[in-house]
Amino acid sequence: MNKTMLNRVRLIFVIVIGIFILLSARLAYLQIVQHDYYLYRSENNRFTTIDLVAPRGEIYDRDGEILVTNRPGYVVSLMDLGDGYDADTIAFLSEVLEIEEEEIRSAIDGQLYMRYLPLRLKSDITPEVIARIAENRWKLKGVNLEVHP
Numbered sequence: 069m070n071k072t073m074l075n076r077v078r079l080i081f082v083i084v085i086g087i088f089i090l091l092s093a094r095l096a097y098l099q100i101v102q103h104d105y106y107l108y109r110s111e112n113n114r115f116t117t118i119d120l121v122a123p124r125g126e127i128y129d130r131d132g133e134i135l136v137t138n139r140p141g142y143v144v145s146l147m148d149l150g151d152g153y154d155a156d157t158i159a160f161l162s163e164v165l166e167i168e169e170e171e172i173r174s175a176i177d178g179q180l181y182m183r184y185l186p187l188r189l190k191s192d193i194t195p196e197v198i199a200r201i202a203e204n205r206w207k208l209k210g211v212n213l214e215v216h217p
Contacts, residue, residue, distance in 0.1 A: 142193050143214045144201060145186035146176065157208050164200050165190045186212060 127136040144165060153176065162169040172189065179187050201213055
């Protein structure tokens with residue numbers, strides 16, 4: 069090999085060794101120096117809590133008579149779609165649910181930090197209210213009718 073070629077091989081060898089030293093140093097830094105930080109993040113990332121509504125059963129007295137039974141209850145809730153709520157939607161819900169518009173707006177503002185959860189406006193609504201909301205569902209963005217036992 070001539071001298072120029074030998075210098076090129078040495079340069080490439082030094083660069084490769086330098087890259088391995090940098091990678092090894094970064095690996096040692098992450099695993100030794102930053103160990104506590106990443107341990108904390110992994111422990112907190114492992115478990116997630118999911119809220120579930122427990123199904124209810126029938127309650128009997130000592131003679132086997134039914135005291136309480138199940139029936140479906142409807143809940144009107146709002147889901148944040150990211151672009152806010154239409155004034156017409158809030159006005160319609162205020163009229164149908166017999167809730168003041170300001171009360172609905174304050175409930176929306178009170179849930180700023182939990183936008184991923186549905187905001188329950190009213191539960192155990194009548195079939196007439198269910199029908200009115202279902203008829204106008206196409207223009208009520210973010211309004212949900214949920215069934216809860």
